[in-house]
Amino acid sequence: MTLSCHTQLAQAQQGIITPQMQAVADSEFREAEFIRQGVAAGTIVIPANIRHCNLVPMGIGRQLKTKINANIGTSSLSSCPHQELQKLQAAVKYGADTVMDLSTGANLEHTRGAIIAAATVPIGTVPIYELACRANDDQDIDFSTEAILAVIRSQAEQGVDYMTIHAGIRPVQLPAACQRKLRIVSRGGALIARYMAKTGRDNPFYDCFDRILEICAQYDVTLSLGDGMRPGCLADASDEAQFAELAQLGQLGRRCRQAGVQVMIEGPGHIPLQQIQMNMLREQELCDDAPFYILGPVVMDCAPGYDHITSAIGATLGAWHGAAMLCYVTPKEHLGLPNAADVRDGVMAYKIAAHAADIAKGIPHAQDRDDAISQARAEFDWDKQFELALDPDKARELRAESLQERNLPASAPGEKFCTMCGPKLCSMRVSREI
């Protein structure tokens, strides 16, 4: 690490408690020194690009509250920046802790700039998407070191807080990937794999990894080492390709920390229930307990339209057993690009997964909200129940719908029953008379 490195990691290692570490400590009910030690050890990251001025700092690590990320972004089929800002708003309103801009449509830079300017949460990106979009055809992507560094530098200058870089996928892993049912389902992974297969060269992000680290150290961009080999179906889960790449990511993670660059590791994917704990433990072993940032995992392949649920189940187990951040999946997964309603559904499913895991892990004060809403329930205090709900609008909406279907007044404050049982057989009322 150069002496001029001022990343959160470098400062933590010098024993400095930064304002960002203090803010994280406050929001996590922890001592600042606990946070500093975690950042110094690399088990906590605080993605905070020095150019992202209106950022509210947050920390990601197995010992902290489980965080969730929502993906937004245009595609070649739909690229309206206004729509993306709406999705950003929906994601943050419902509780996303970070947002990734995965745009691949027109006007990438403009869209990203607008998102960063509007966001108080860390913004992540996948620079290979911009590389791909600059090409006329995905067969002609410029994978030169210059092109790669130019994209990463311009995004870092814009204020991107963390970037997914697929530097861990290597030629030696390809034969195993080709035996899979679904080969490679990561877009970045697939493009790099094809490039390596066609040219006989190594991964171009791996080749210039030290120079990527220099840029990241300068702006304090946190690296999120992408899992190009994440399994796309149960049949491919926990296979040789996946774990060979994970070991490689562990090595790259050590290089990041040596360069003063904060780093997370990305994880699967489609994994059956009974393999999730093993996957979490393996990351902790191979990657020195660097924050594990997982997608789902989706625990079955056959429920398109409901993958916010199939994956929230996997995400709950993942977080319980050690994942630090959960990348949401929306109901549109496998089918299409999410709209604002899908974003809400995805974020809520993941708030639930994170909260369930935090209770199970004994995260400080995790159960306070549950105890308070149960008290309000015991007191028939509907307003307080709504207030304490993870999604107050939804709770109000469903209760209003139910009252309307029963021809009851839309607002009947103080009624001592819910519309499930009706006033006659309300267990809550009856059991107070014991």
Place this chain on the structure above:
Amino acid sequence: MTLSCHTQLAQAQQGIITPQMQAVADSEFREAEFIRQGVAAGTIVIPANIRHCNLVPMGIGRQLKTKINANIGTSSLSSCPHQELQKLQAAVKYGADTVMDLSTGANLEHTRGAIIAAATVPIGTVPIYELACRANDDQDIDFSTEAILAVIRSQAEQGVDYMTIHAGIRPVQLPAACQRKLRIVSRGGALIARYMAKTGRDNPFYDCFDRILEICAQYDVTLSLGDGMRPGCLADASDEAQFAELAQLGQLGRRCRQAGVQVMIEGPGHIPLQQIQMNMLREQELCDDAPFYILGPVVMDCAPGYDHITSAIGATLGAWHGAAMLCYVTPKEHLGLPNAADVRDGVMAYKIAAHAADIAKGIPHAQDRDDAISQARAEFDWDKQFELALDPDKARELRAESLQERNLPASAPGEKFCTMCGPKLCSMRVSREI
């Protein structure tokens, strides 16, 4: 057991493989003798009232596919039999294995008769609801043995396949229940507890339990021993009241089997993630591995509007660790009575929970459907993907919505990309070129 007892249990114990056992064996990919042994031991039940003529037999047990139940039924605020038949249809269409009619509105018997006549799945009820509805006021419920047996007999004659009887809640458990945040949230449990507290008498269902068994043996009604003490919030989970009742249910279960009556045990409730496995194991110990029929469990209290998801997470863990049947929870839980759309959402969340657990448990052929849909995905065979989806309508609907939002033709067969990535960056297409 009397010699004239012809329940599935009695016949299994005599070494007879009934047509119902054979049907269950066929649908479970098991030997008929395996099913017979399970029924004889009481670890499998086949709810099949001899009067329910158009029933398609199904089995419930820890070693079989995980089953799910959907609750429907009128309340005093809404009692339209036509609506209930719609809910029945929705429940079965989306995959409910049994349906409980929890009606407490007007014309109970008529509604129930229509439901049984229309149903090929087992129908369950909670007879105390009918008792309560016959009273003018819930303070004046007739808990005499005559009244109880009259309701149970008339429901048995109508063809009800299984009944929830809260015979395990006893006076000695009440002090512990009164220390809870939410006391008793089971409607049956609350009514019985108040009756016991007011009169100083024991549980009236416990008092006439042998006579209830006689009726059940005659019609082969399976008993589902209700958990009046199920916890209604995390703060009350796994407490003394809950486990004292569970031990009592275990004793009652032995009396059922001695009388030739098939029996399941009902379980919680609101339970945090980290206590679910312990709860499943305790039931197996205390209740001789009788099929455990659980509600949720809901793993947090603070997400009203999303309790189909909070509870599907708990249900997945419950089933993985031994629950045999999952009682669904809809998004309206804690807020109102579900409508047909809520029934669909609830059933689908539970189909997902059951399926995820079956894969984890290694139930024969559980993963076949996933492997087939993944193959279809690899081949861009959209029609086959929809066909194999747990809810084909939903998958088609979301894809159509997405295509429409992108101004693409509503039906574009053969397109080699999903609308998530668009044609330019489709990982599936790219990775086939490696």
